[in-house]
Amino acid sequence: MKTQYLSYQDTIDFLTEAMAKYPDLIRLQSIGETHEGRPIMMVTVSQDVAYADLKPALLYTGTIHAREWIGIELAVNFIQYLLDNYPSNPDVVEALTRNTLYMVPCLNPDGFEYSRNHFSFWRKNRRDNGDGSFGVDLNRNFGVNFRHSTNTQSNIYGGPAAFSEPETQAIKQFVEAHDNIRIALDYHSQGNVFFPAHKFNHEAEIEGTDLNILCANMAREIHKVTKRQYGIHRGKPPANLIHGSGREYYYDRGILSSVVEVGSRNIPDYLINMSQSVDENIPALLYALGSAINYSDLAPKRPENFTVSAVSANRVDLVWDHNSEDEGCYYQVYRNESPKDPCTRDNLIAITSQNQYSDKQLKSGKRYFYNLRKVNRVNRIKSPFAPEIRIKTALEKDEFAYTLFPAVEKIGYVGEFTKPNNADHFGHNSLFIGVNKTKGVCYGVIDYDVSRLPADAMIKDAVFSLYPMNRVGAKIENYGEWSVSILNPDDISDITNFDQIQQAVPLQTLGDAIDSDQLTQGIWKSWHFSAVEKQMIQAQLEKGRLLLRLQGPDTLPPGNDSQMMQFDIGYGRFGGGIHYRPSLDLIYHRRPYQMAFGATACHTVSTEGMTANVLHSGFDSSGRRILGHVGFTLPTLSEQTDIVITDAYFVLECEALHKIAQPMRFTVEMIDTEAPDLDSIRGGERIEFLGYEVSSQELAKSPRQTFMFDSSARQTLEDLHDQGKPVNLVIRATSASRQQDAVVEWKSGVGEGEISPQLVVEYIERRKQPLDKPENLNVSLEGGLVKLTWDNPDNSDWVGTYVVRNSFHPPRSPFDGVKLYAGKDDYTFDRFGNANMPKFYSVFSYDNVPNYSVPATIKFSSDEVTSVIYDEFEPQDEVEKRYREGD
């Protein structure tokens, strides 16, 4: 297994040879010496390498943990790739012309050699701790958030002092001497995930969007090669995960910084897994190298005040500041449908020099994510990204939405070997789903209460979303899949009972199961319900419950101990908060009421005047037009609330055709008049045509005809209803040739039992306008927490108030930031933020549609210094504990 891998000396020899061959491209130097006297080699690659330090740079560090061999392997292979592709590949040439690569293939040479020759799973360096133990975890020895410990035996022992080790000293001195470093990537194994750096301030950072997009774009390059999905996970910073790590040290110096956890084993099968890991990461690295310049002093400044000025069902208006220094730049606008998606050509929706953009043709009730940056017209250098904007489009007039979250006692996991404790998992532990040696097979259970949905709801769209927070237990490549099933609640008397959950026969398993290499932490996973699956939800509405079972693989191949994913429940001390709760997003229609109205007025209008209760249209003996008029009086359709007309049509029936020799056509027009008279019928303003004209031949075949209202005509009808005005229709004949004495006689509705002419209206009861916004929004500091208070609107349609926080701009959409609260209270605390950082809060009132009001917005900042409480990381099981302790 090990012989295919390079030794440290092999690596030095390779680099020395490469430098001899390409002296203008490669520089090799030692930046320090280890405890055992090995040189710490730094290789610099850049076109005209003598000037390398003058260009923006990517810093690559590998194998800081001895057993994580991907670092050194990827480094050597990437350099070989650059040499093979320079100067033939223009992307490589451009990357190396404008940027510099600083690479430490192995930051822990002593430990690496020890791992190769003595103990595969060695992690630390080889310091003699003087007490019989050896080694310092170099990735706990950096100076940011360094923690003193005397537990020298520990795999995460950070050393006697920050930067006590020659390896960390060497990289520190190098970084301090090279301000041109703009991106730092530290390569580890395992997990197939990016861990971007933290600033420990419990708050979104201005560089957060850049970090996510850099990682997402790298993940996109990886996906192109192997279709493997890498995760991007920041989460809240549990304190003992990130003491003294290199990643935070670089980030603290203003460098975009991430750990890249590659593969699913430290020392995998070389020919299959390691070569895949290497090959998939090379284009991602090239992308990162080429991006360093975009974060340098040569780049345009980040766009400011990127926000949204209006959101409707199908359109979003985006605005931002355009400063005079931006002359010579244009803007790129990107749109995504999930968070942490890449920004590439594929989702670039606009290039503009304006300071606004309107994105149209969006879908209603759907989330969208927008990103913006500047590009210099001449040299094409790009700016960092403005903080991301998140919105949800409004609903169409006939739509309702409901987002379901499980109650705290209705979400949990059941394990095969944890039967006595399964009930305790509910509302407390993350969802462990899959199989491992200590818990056995584990299922997630979510029991949604759907009783608050109206019984006549017709599900248009259903999406179930889950947040994978950890995949340390999912270790086997390409093994197993995770899926969601709907269970019959009548089969289960106790949702915490493993046997009942395991033995239940699903009513339906959702179509899209997710393979192990596609399920990745930090990236929301969504299941979209198909038509059949939506019917299944519909069927569950009567029972008032939707019971979901989540399952993963239930067997392990020999030699493996775990294939387990962990998902956030959004409750309790292990959860990330309300923002991360598994949700079921439903958009639904309601079954409309149907009403049919007979005409309240009927006239025939000719040169002779108006004749009541007779309905003719055609041409008189002089060829002049005869018009039919029909009037309807609509009653108030709802005493409760607004109505929305979802469908309407006009029914007209032909009684007789008189002397029609040439073809004629008949149109129905809605006219704008309250009291129809000769003038308004003959010459009044036409506000809308209904449906398509019918011909005399069609009438001869089928006398009864239906004229459909289109969306614009329905809107007019609705407006007339709302204003209490009558509906007036004119039936007009047209002909291509001159007609005389040609008349259609329509049924006039005068006789008993006649059903024509008739207006049929389908409608639902639904508020159209949002409520008033909450008043008297106030912010204060109480016990170290930001407290918001407000007055809810006094309106019987008010359902609740929604609170959102954004660190960069006042949120104008309830979804543009971190959700803090939704409900009926008139106050909330911000339990997730840092009171020392200024920020914006918006509160929105909503009704049962929901329509969201315009927000009440407040800026918070405080001079009072509040201590931020860092949660100590608390493991939920053995595997998690061992992983955090570096085993």
Ligand SMILES: [Zn+2]
């Ligand atoms: Zn590591």
